[in-house]
Amino acid sequence: MSKRKQYHVDHSNDCHSKLEINEQENGASEVKKIKLIHPNQNARMIMIDFSNSFSHHTESVDEIRGLELSLKKKFLLQQEGKKKWLLNRELKYEHFFPVEFMNDKEFILNHIKKYGYGFGFMASKLRQDRNFVLQAAQLEGGVLNYYKEDSLNDKEVVLEALKTKKGFSLESASPELLKDNNFVMEAIRLNEKSVWYASEKLWKDRELVFEAIKQNKKALQWVSHTLRDDKEFVLKALQLLYPEFENFVSISDANKEIMLKVVKDFGFLLKFASEELKNDRDVVCTALKSDYTSLEFASLDLQNDIEIALEETKRNGYALKYVSPQLKKTKDVVLTAVNQNGYALAYASDEMKKDREVVLAAVRKEGRALQYADKKLQKDQEIIFEAIKQDQSVFPYISHHLFYKDCSYWEYLNCERKHKELILKLAKLGVERLFRYIPNKFTEDRELVKKVANINGLSVVGLCHYSPLRNDKEIILEAVKNNGVALKFVSEELQKDPELVMEALKRNGFALDFSDELYQERMRHFYHDACLGKQQHSPQNCMSESKKHCDFLFLERRFREE
Numbered sequence: 001m002s003k004r005k006q007y008h009v010d011h012s013n014d015c016h017s018k019l020e021i022n023e024q025e026n027g028a029s030e031v032k033k034i035k036l037i038h039p040n041q042n043a044r045m046i047m048i049d050f051s052n053s054f055s056h057h058t059e060s061v062d063e064i065r066g067l068e069l070s071l072k073k074k075f076l077l078q079q080e081g082k083k084k085w086l087l088n089r090e091l092k093y094e095h096f097f098p099v100e101f102m103n104d105k106e107f108i109l110n111h112i113k114k115y116g117y118g119f120g121f122m123a124s125k126l127r128q129d130r131n132f133v134l135q136a137a138q139l140e141g142g143v144l145n146y147y148k149e150d151s152l153n154d155k156e157v158v159l160e161a162l163k164t165k166k167g168f169s170l171e172s173a174s175p176e177l178l179k180d181n182n183f184v185m186e187a188i189r190l191n192e193k194s195v196w197y198a199s200e201k202l203w204k205d206r207e208l209v210f211e212a213i214k215q216n217k218k219a220l221q222w223v224s225h226t227l228r229d230d231k232e233f234v235l236k237a238l239q240l241l242y243p244e245f246e247n248f249v250s251i252s253d254a255n256k257e258i259m260l261k262v263v264k265d266f267g268f269l270l271k272f273a274s275e276e277l278k279n280d281r282d283v284v285c286t287a288l289k290s291d292y293t294s295l296e297f298a299s300l301d302l303q304n305d306i307e308i309a310l311e312e313t314k315r316n317g318y319a320l321k322y323v324s325p326q327l328k329k330t331k332d333v334v335l336t337a338v339n340q341n342g343y344a345l346a347y348a349s350d351e352m353k354k355d356r357e358v359v360l361a362a363v364r365k366e367g368r369a370l371q372y373a374d375k376k377l378q379k380d381q382e383i384i385f386e387a388i389k390q391d392q393s394v395f396p397y398i399s400h401h402l403f404y405k406d407c408s409y410w411e412y413l414n415c416e417r418k419h420k421e422l423i424l425k426l427a428k429l430g431v432e433r434l435f436r437y438i439p440n441k442f443t444e445d446r447e448l449v450k451k452v453a454n455i456n457g458l459s460v461v462g463l464c465h466y467s468p469l470r471n472d473k474e475i476i477l478e479a480v481k482n483n484g485v486a487l488k489f490v491s492e493e494l495q496k497d498p499e500l501v502m503e504a505l506k507r508n509g510f511a512l513d514f515s516d517e518l519y520q521e522r523m524r525h526f527y528h529d530a531c532l533g534k535q536q537h538s539p540q541n542c543m544s545e546s547k548k549h550c551d552f553l554f555l556e557r558r559f560r561e562e
Contacts, residue, residue, distance in 0.1 A: 074528075081523075081530030095485055097121040098509025099518050100527070105132055112139045116166065119143035123514035130154070137161040141168030155183055162191040171197035181208065185215055192218035206233065210240060217241050221266055221291075234272060238262065260286055267291030270298065278302075288312055288319075295322035309333045317341030320348065334358055342366025345373065359383055367391030370398065385429070392431045399437040420448055427455040433462040433489075443467040449475055457482035461489035477503060484510030 085100070089107055092115055101107045103123040111118040119127075119136055126132055134157050136143045141161030144152060145168060152158065153174035161168040170178070170187050177183050178198070185208075187194040195212050209227065212219050220237050227233050231251065238245045244258045245251075251272035254262065259273050260283060267290030270278060277283045279299035285308065287294040292312055295303060302308060304324035312319035313333055317340035320328065327333045329349040335358060337344035342365030345353065352358050354374040362369040363383060367390035370378055377383055379401045387394050402422060423442060426434055434452065435443045442448060449469055453460045457479035463470040471491055477500060479486040484504030487495060494500055495512060504510045506525055511518045523529060 077528035078530045081527035082532065085527050085530055085532065093118065093121065095121075096510055099505065099511040099514060099522050100509060102511065102514040103519070109135055109139060112136055112143065116140050117142070125514070130157070133157060134160060137168075138164065140164060141166050144168050144172060153177060155180075159183075159186060159190060162187050162194060165191050165193070169197050170194040185212060188212045188219050189215040192216045193222050195219040196222040196224070209233075210237065213237055213240060217265070221268065228268065231272065234269065238269075256280060256283060259283055263287035263294070264290060267294035268297075270294040271296075273297075275299070281305075281308075284308070292316040292319045293322065295319055298322075300324065303327075306330065306333065310336055313337035313344070314340060317344030318347070320344045325349070328352070331355065331358065335361055338362040338365060338369070340365075342369035343372070345369045348372075350374070353377075356380070356383070360386060363387040364390055367394040368397075370394060388426070388429050388431060392429065395426065395431045395434070396437045403438055420445075423448065424451065424455065427452045427459040430456060430458075432456075432458040434459040435463050435467070440467075443469065446472075446475070450478055453478035454482060457486035458489070461486050473497070473500070476500060480504050481507055484508045488512065 088098070089101065089104075093101075093111065097108070097111075097118065102121065103126065105126065108118055108122050108126070117140065119140070119142075133143070137157050137160045141164040144158065144161045152172060153176055155177060158173045158177060162170065170184070170191075170193075173187075184194070184198050188198070195209070195216075198212070206227075209223060213223075220241070235245065235248065235251055238251065239248070242258070242262065244261075245254070248254065251269070252274045254273070254277075256277060259277050263270050263273070263283060263286050267287035270284065270287040271294075273283065278297060279301060281302065284294070284298045284302050287298075288308070288311075292315065295308075295312060298308075303322065304326055306327060309319070309323045309327045309330075310333060313323070313336045317337040320334065320337040321344075323333065328347065329351055331352065334344075334348045334352045334355075337348070338358060338361050342362040345359065345362040346369075348358065353372060354377065356377065359370075359373040359377050360383060362373070363386050367387040370383065370387045373383070378398065384398055384401060387398070403419065419439070419442070423434065423438060434456075435449070443463055444467065446469060449460055449463075453475055460475060460479050469475055471494060473494065476486070476490050476494055480500050480503045484507040487500055487504040487510060490500070501511070501518075502521070505518055505522055509522055509526065
């Protein structure tokens with residue numbers, strides 16, 4: 001007569017396994033199949049039948065031990081896969097979401113909340129989910145920039161996006177909404193910048209503009225330049241906002257105390273202050289804290305004040321535009337400006353644009369600032385590579401300085417070997433679509449193109465239409481193996497190629513869109529078919545959770561005891 005024992009191993013709230021061991025009269029035991037069932041997922045794993053007997057014959061013991069070790073290895077791999085998944089779920093993704101997270105609503109919302117972007121990386125079907133779009137818009141208004149349809153005509157969704165004051169403006173709303181004065185007023189109440197994008201009808205009706213300013217006083221800063229320059233309009237607006245102006249006939253009549261109060265809120269109104277107050281350091285500095293452009297209206301003496309210039313350019317490099325011509329030649333001021341914003345180089349004196357140290361500082365902050373440097377420095381190799389390091393997208397605009405004879409260092413690059421070395425160096429710097437902007441002969445060099453593909457897959461995508469290698473699958477395969485995102489830039493035909501799709505998935509989880517098949521393949525290949533459970537997790541508890549999911553490893557000990 002056989003005896004039956006049952007062991008239950010619970011390794012999560014919603015995942016369990018069951019082991020049945022039948023002990024027979026002859027001392028042998030039969031271990032039945034174990035089913036690992038996850039009631040909340042359409043998945044069932046049937047585990048192996050170890051043996052029909054627990055006899056002490058060497059062959060049987062070896063077989064059981066082998067199966068036991070195989071099972072243990074699988075569980076350990078799943079444990080490691082779960083840990084890897086948990087850690088990857090907390091990473092910041094710059095260019096795409098791996099397929100395992102493309103359809104994960106909680107992950108997407110968390111990424112948007114933490115980093116301010118990611119909506120464009122998610123599964124396309126989620127963009128049709130209004131409730132999810134609304135949740136995302138409440139975190140980051142800019143998510144609506146990925147829409148050209150219903151959401152931009154959805155009043156509630158658009159208002160939630162505007163409320164965040166992040167990345168979304170009223171101009172992106174549908175024309176129908178912009179015709180609705182009540183909607184526009186509510187938009188302005190929530191986000192003062194909305195007044196800048198209000199419909200033409202609003203601008204023609206000043207009473208509506210005044211009503212908007214009543215709704216949100218900050219809207220005054222965002223009215224059109226025409227209205228900002230209109231003394232009569234500005235005076236009436238100030239009378240609505242500040243009781244002190246009730247009996248004034250001119251803004252310039254305001255004394256220092258009143259003007260300090262005004263420019264603290266609206267620095268640009270320094271324009272209407274008296275000449276005396278425009279030369280008052282307290283008034284000007286207060287205005288500058290509100291709006292750096294107000295330096296344009298300060299007296300010449302204060303525009304030439306190096307202390308003010310250094311303070312303002314440190315806060316906003318563009319303030320260099322409004323300092324005196326003399327200070328635009330002052331290296332300390334210019335360096336302070338370009339270290340804050342490289343584009344400030346545009347407002348430096350010609351002398352400073354020829355200064356190597358200044359230009360290097362500018363391009364290290366903003367690669368595209370190179371366009372404002374002196375022509376000679378635009379051809380300087382070190383400066384060019386510093387600009388490319390900061391912003392690879394600058395390469396198309398300066399490639400002619402590297403590969404054509406008018407380059408100041410042509411002698412250094414006067415042979416094909418040197419050109420090839422340069423191309424490989426650019427690929428290592430991360431330049432994308434490199435072959436579009438270099439001499440045609442290199443786009444036909446198969447060996448060179450393959451080398452580049454191995455260094456940076458995105459450097460070879462988008463080969464010129466006339467290149468014989470443009471749709472060469474072998475080269476595209478190398479590119480995708482280097483970076484799965486390369487699949488995004490190849491022809492539609494190659495995007496559907498199963499081998500390329502799988503390679504992109506294996507490389508870094510890239511997929512053009514979410515599908516269950518790709519998700520399952522990614523989980524199998526990269527996470528060892530880890531059982532994730534229903535709960536959401538964090539890296540802090542991943543070790544304890546992973547351990548809990550592998551409690552059934554104690555079976556090894558039980559088998560020995562039996």
